[in-house]
Amino acid sequence: MSSCLEEKHSRIFVTGPIIVGAGPSGLSVAACLSNRGVPSVILERTDCLASLWQKRTYDRLKLHLPKHFCELPLMKFPKNFPRYPSKQQFISYVESYAARFNIKPVFNQTVEKAEFDVATGLWTVKTQDAVYSSTWLVVATGENAEPVIPDIPGLKKFTGPVVHTSAYKSGSEFANRKVLVVGCGNSGMEVCLDLCRYNALPHMVVRNSVHVLPRDCFGLSSFGIAMTLLKWFPLKLVDNLLLLLAKFSLGNTDRLGLRRPKTGPIELKNVTGKTPVLDVGAIALIQSGQIRVTQAVKEITRKGAKFVDGQEMEFDSIILATGYKSNVPDWLKDNSFFTKEGMPKTPFPNGWKGENGLYTVGFTRRGLLGTAFDAVKIAEDITEQWMKMNGPLGSSNICSSPHIIHFQFNKS
Numbered sequence: 076m077s078s079c080l081e082e083k084h085s086r087i088f089v090t091g092p093i094i095v096g097a098g099p100s101g102l103s104v105a106a107c108l109s110n111r112g113v114p115s116v117i118l119e120r121t122d123c124l125a126s127l128w129q130k131r132t133y134d135r136l137k138l139h140l141p142k143h144f145c146e147l148p149l150m151k152f153p154k155n156f157p158r159y160p161s162k163q164q165f166i167s168y169v170e171s172y173a174a175r176f177n178i179k180p181v182f183n184q185t186v187e188k189a190e191f192d193v194a195t196g197l198w199t200v201k202t203q204d205a206v207y208s209s210t211w212l213v214v215a216t217g218e219n220a221e222p223v224i225p226d227i228p229g230l231k232k233f234t235g236p237v238v239h240t241s242a243y244k245s246g247s248e249f250a251n252r253k254v255l256v257v258g259c260g261n262s263g264m265e266v267c268l269d270l271c272r273y274n275a276l277p278h279m280v281v282r283n284s285v286h287v288l289p290r291d292c293f294g295l296s297s298f299g300i301a302m303t304l305l306k307w308f309p310l311k312l313v314d315n316l317l318l319l320l321a322k323f324s325l326g327n328t329d330r331l332g333l334r335r336p337k338t339g340p341i342e343l344k345n346v347t348g349k350t351p352v353l354d355v356g357a358i359a360l361i362q363s364g365q366i367r368v369t370q371a372v373k374e375i376t377r378k379g380a381k382f383v384d385g386q387e388m389e390f391d392s393i394i395l396a397t398g399y400k401s402n403v404p405d406w407l408k409d410n411s412f413f414t415k416e417g418m419p420k421t422p423f424p425n426g427w428k429g430e431n432g433l434y435t436v437g438f439t440r441r442g443l444l445g446t447a448f449d450a451v452k453i454a455e456d457i458t459e460q461w462m463k464m465n466g467p468l469g470s471s472n473i474c475s476s477p478h479i480i481h482f483q484f485n486k487s
């Protein structure tokens with residue numbers, strides 16, 4: 076039995092929305108609301124802002140879309156930032172953003188359960204320390220909340236280190252090591268590139284087809300070129316032009332073991348969410364043989380791996396570049412708005428609003444551009460309701476009362 080003390084949970088009523096997650100998405104919603112005079116409370120499981128960027132990415136990471144495509148609403152990147160800001164620059168931008176809008180998340184609060192109470196019309200949000208309630212719940216926990224650790228036969232037998240890219244910082248510990256990198260998305264490619272810079276010997280598993288585009292072409296970003304062309308031309312034509320650019324600047328990537336999907340890169344991203352690789356140098360290293368491409372893994376052995384083509388090789392370490400998943404199904408109860416994978420069922424651009432005051436931000440599979448779109452919509456929608464409840468100047472009793480009200484109560 077737990078002690079009496081442990082059973083005590085504080086009960087907190089929030090007059091504005093509760094936002095779960097202090098990443099770029101949660102902060103964007105809080106900033107847009109604050110700009111319209113609506114208070115909010117952000118609950119964040121870690122002890123910092125943008126924890127994905129601060130704690131779960133490698134040192135060499137840079138934004139791979141030009142900075143104006145990665146801006147959060149209402150605040151531009153500093154003029155002196157390069158076209159592709161570094162991870163540190165992005166983090167400093169996010170910190171200035173929170174400071175500018177006076178956003179102070181409640182840190183070290185993991186949301187364990189959230190549910191809508193029909194009787195009171197309120198969302199009840201439980202963390203390890205408290206129960207929060209509010210009329211509105213904004214889900215901002217991200218598409219990359221948890222690493223995907225695949226169930227590869229034999230993986231547990233491997234005697235060397237196995238790390239997911241979310242725990243990889245740099246290749247400094249891998250010098251002269253033979254490393255199996257499972258996965259060939261942007262993480263797999265960039266980790267292989269980083270490993271080479273530290274004289275490691277990466278072997279990258281490519282089990283499927285993949286689109287690789289040059290990050291830049293003729294001094295312009297491929298993504299920027301695509302966005303401009305899409306204003307005038309149909310998607311399929313733009314995709315074909317991108318593939319021409321890719322062939323011109325990277326050559327025939329099929330010959331390197333990187334087969335292209337039948338669907339074009341932007342169409343595939345829109346339909347399935349699969350991000351094309353934006354190459355920052357890995358292709359040249361595959362061409363020169365410093366990064367080896369392997370077929371799919373059949374099984375992992377104590378000292379290495381067997382591949383589907385019958386080859387067997389020894390490795391010192393394994394890096395899982397196998398992507399990420401949402402964690403919404405773990406904590407949001409009885410909710411039909413999300414798929415079992417934790418993504419909104421309603422496709423972009425309408426996935427930001429559910430029922431009973433539920434909102435989602437950053438689940439568009441469109442990176443920070445999608446985040447900015449959702450955040451503006453959500454803030455407009457909640458502000459409209461807030462005005463009806465509290466008056467335009469927030470002059471009613473609710474608004475002029477403290478924005479958070481604490482109670483102490485016994486759990487059961």
Ligand SMILES: Cc1cc2nc3c(=O)[nH]c(=O)nc-3n(C[C@H](O)[C@H](O)[C@H](O)COP(=O)(O)OP(=O)(O)OC[C@H]3O[C@@H](n4cnc5c(N)ncnc54)[C@H](O)[C@@H]3O)c2cc1C
Binds near residue numbers: 099120436
């Ligand atoms: C390596 C990498 C590079 C990327 N580069 C780009 C890029 O260049 N451009 C681009 O547009 N996009 C990029 N992305 C996409 C990325 O999703 C966005 O940049 C951005 O981080 C999304 O913000 P978010 O707030 O939605 O999610 P996150 O940044 O993941 O933030 C979610 C927050 O919610 C918190 N949280 C999760 N669960 C709970 C819980 N139960 N209780 C409380 N808090 C919780 C997390 O700790 C986290 O702080 C990249 C992604 C990765 C993995």
Ligand SMILES: NC(=O)C1=CN([C@@H]2O[C@H](COP(=O)(O)OP(=O)(O)OC[C@H]3O[C@@H](n4cnc5c(N)ncnc54)[C@H](OP(=O)(O)O)[C@@H]3O)[C@@H](O)[C@H]2O)C=CC1
Binds near residue numbers: 137257280398399
């Ligand atoms: N510089 C930047 O801005 C960067 C941005 N990012 C972004 O972060 C997000 C996540 O990227 P990333 O971490 O690369 O994840 P992705 O989901 O994009 O890629 C995962 C890769 O792992 C493979 N994979 C998954 N499971 C297995 C398995 N069991 N066996 C073999 N292969 C497997 C997938 O193959 P398959 O296709 O066959 O499923 C795919 O190649 C993306 O949006 C990406 O653009 C990431 C890194 C850098």
Ligand SMILES: O=C(O)C(=O)Cc1c[nH]c2ccccc12
Binds near residue numbers: 344440442
């Ligand atoms: O880096 C990411 O994860 C992104 O989702 C950014 C992004 C949004 N749309 C795209 C289309 C092509 C390449 C990257 C992106």
